[in-house]
Amino acid sequence: MDENFLLKTDGARKLYRVAKDLPIIDFHNHLSVAEMAADRQFDNLTQLWLTSDPYKHRLMRICGVEEKYITGSASDYEKFEKYCEIFPLLAGNPVYDWSRMELHRIFGIDTLPTKETAREIYEKAGEMLKTKAFSNNGILAKFNIAYQSPVAMLTDDLSGFNGKTVAPSLRGDNLLCPDDNLKKTLTQRTGIAIGDTDSYIKAVCVLLDTFGAAGCRFADHALDAGFFESNKAGAEMLIRLGAEYAKRNWTLLLHIDAKRATSARLAAVAGPAGGYAAVGGSFDLTGVCDLLGAMEQNGGLPDTVIFPLNMSDQAPLAVLQGSFSQDGVASKVQLGPAWWWCDHALGIRNTMECIASFGAISQFIGMTTDSRSVLSFGRHDYFRRILCAWLDEHNADWQLPQTALEEILIKICYKNALDKINK
Numbered sequence: 213m214d215e216n217f218l219l220k221t222d223g224a225r226k227l228y229r230v231a232k233d234l235p236i237i238d239f240h241n242h243l244s245v246a247e248m249a250a251d252r253q254f255d256n257l258t259q260l261w262l263t264s265d266p267y268k269h270r271l272m273r274i275c276g277v278e279e280k281y282i283t284g285s286a287s288d289y290e291k292f293e294k295y296c297e298i299f300p301l302l303a304g305n306p307v308y309d310w311s312r313m314e315l316h317r318i319f320g321i322d323t324l325p326t327k328e329t330a331r332e333i334y335e336k337a338g339e340m341l342k343t344k345a346f347s348n349n350g351i352l353a354k355f356n357i358a359y360q361s362p363v364a365m366l367t368d369d370l371s372g373f374n375g376k377t378v379a380p381s382l383r384g385d386n387l388l389c390p391d392d393n394l395k396k397t398l399t400q401r402t403g404i405a406i407g408d409t410d411s412y413i414k415a416v417c418v419l420l421d422t423f424g425a426a427g428c429r430f431a432d433h434a435l436d437a438g439f440f441e442s443n444k445a446g447a448e449m450l451i452r453l454g455a456e457y458a459k460r461n462w463t464l465l466l467h468i469d470a471k472r473a474t475s476a477r478l479a480a481v482a483g484p485a486g487g488y489a490a491v492g493g494s495f496d497l498t499g500v501c502d503l504l505g506a507m508e509q510n511g512g513l514p515d516t517v518i519f520p521l522n523m524s525d526q527a528p529l530a531v532l533q534g535s536f537s538q539d540g541v542a543s544k545v546q547l548g549p550a551w552w553w554c555d556h557a558l559g560i561r562n563t564m565e566c567i568a569s570f571g572a573i574s575q576f577i578g579m580t581t582d583s584r585s586v587l588s589f590g591r592h593d594y595f596r597r598i599l600c601a602w603l604d605e606h607n608a609d610w611q612l613p614q615t616a617l618e619e620i621l622i623k624i625c626y627k628n629a630l631d632k633i634n635k
Contacts, residue, residue: 213316217309218557218597223604230618231596235358237629238592239430239577240381240465242584243362245372252348257337258288260351261314262295264584266487267307273478273487275301283482289334296330306556306594313594314587318346318354348586355589359633361430366419367397370426379427379633381465385434387416387453388446413452424460429633431457431514432465436472437492440499447503455512461635463515467551469495469522485584491521491553497528504536504545515544515632517577519551523559526566533571542631543575551582555591560598568606574620577628596625 219225244252254260262268269282272295280286281294302308315321319337323329340346363383364370373380386394395406395415404415433450440447457464469492473479478488500518507513513536518529530547538544547567550559567573579595581588599621607617 213312213322217313218594218601220601221604223607224597224601226614227600227603227618227621228597231600231621231625232593233356234596234622234626235356236360236589236592237358237578237626237633238360238580238589239463239629239632240432240580240582241360241362241588242582243360243586244584245362245364245378247348248352248378249372250348251350253344254341254346254348256288256292256341257334258292260341261311261585261587262291263288266482266485268295268311269482270487271302271305271307272298279481283486292334293327293330296325296333297327299325309594310588310591313590317590317593318351318587351586352589355592357589358630361428363432364423366416366423367394367401370422373426375425375427379429380423381430381432382420382423382428382462383432384453388433388449389443409449409452413456416453417456420456420460424462428462429635430463430465432467434470435466435468435495436470437495439468440496440503447499450503451506451510451512454507454514455510458507458512458514461514463517463632463635465517465519465548466500467519467521468500469493469520469525470552494522495520495525497525500529501532501535504532508536513538513544515541515635517546517548519548521552521554523554523562526554526562527570530563530566530570533567533575542628543572543577546571546575546577548577549579549595555582557598560595561602564599564602574623575628576624577632578624578626592625599624 216225219228272282275298277294277298281291299308299311311325315333319340321333321336323333325333344350357377359377359379361379361381364380365383366387370380390412395412398404398412398415398419399406402415402418404411404418406412406415454464471490471492474490475488478486482488504513504516518532520526520529526547532545533543533547536545547563549555550563564573564576567576579592581591583591603617603621
């Protein structure tokens, strides 16, 4: 793979030399902490590359591959061969770029996956995967990761987090409308009898402090399509929780507008993370503003990063960078990095265009993987390449000196996220 991939100009390549080795801060992902603790050794490339990757599963289905070769009974090699067979048909999709980058960076393999080359790639990578240098943690060590924050539910075991380079990010979806099982568990863990909202919040806060002690600096909530119309009680609870996050100087991550209920057949076959979710319609901006405004009025608006899944929402949400502010705080509320169906070159560029046009690109928090794969840290490199090209293109008009341009680059790639975890 060409070392100047996505870097078409001398200016972009010069900026990339500054960006490429900056430490990675990944403030939201879904990596398995248990696999880190065990330092899992993958048996073959399918287990590492395909088994838990709904992006690839989705594309295989789009290309007509039978389910037995995706999540079904076929052997690991047969599944890998089927992916390689359809791989040339995926050009234009970010998975095509990510896959080539992963093979190149981790395994030094530049052979294009095809049905004819599948065996060669599988066996070459397989030999490497037998060694400790290519264990779960061996692969992670190939990236310059200063900090990463895998999600954990409030009642999860946190013993696998070291609180420094690997700290939990609270996944708070089940906290908004607590069921009896959650309340029972909270009572058992805290000794607080839950009879009303106040006692529930009191019990939650005991475990929030446990998360804080484990290094937590981020709380994530998914506001799916129709949230404000169908979950008013959940919105009220989020206002209460937002005040608690603000007290702890945590950053609230709002992932909005996923349409998860699509094919009941695929949901039964592939499970909850099966790659069949869709993009909802344009999100309720009034609901978002009312939510943030209520937090602000209650003195409990945490720093907030909003991740829209519908690209049409990126511009109006970018404007909110100037709608909610606090003295001495940069970007109290901001548009987050391109997420899920938006984390391709088009979505990344559109995110930056919206932030620059309606706010201040220098305050952008940068990239996070939001992924279950240890290989996905290569997406920071993908993002940095696109960012360097974009900055160089625009500087033809901005005419900033190189030092000022590099300062913006370093802030976006590293320092702005560092400021969030060091608050």
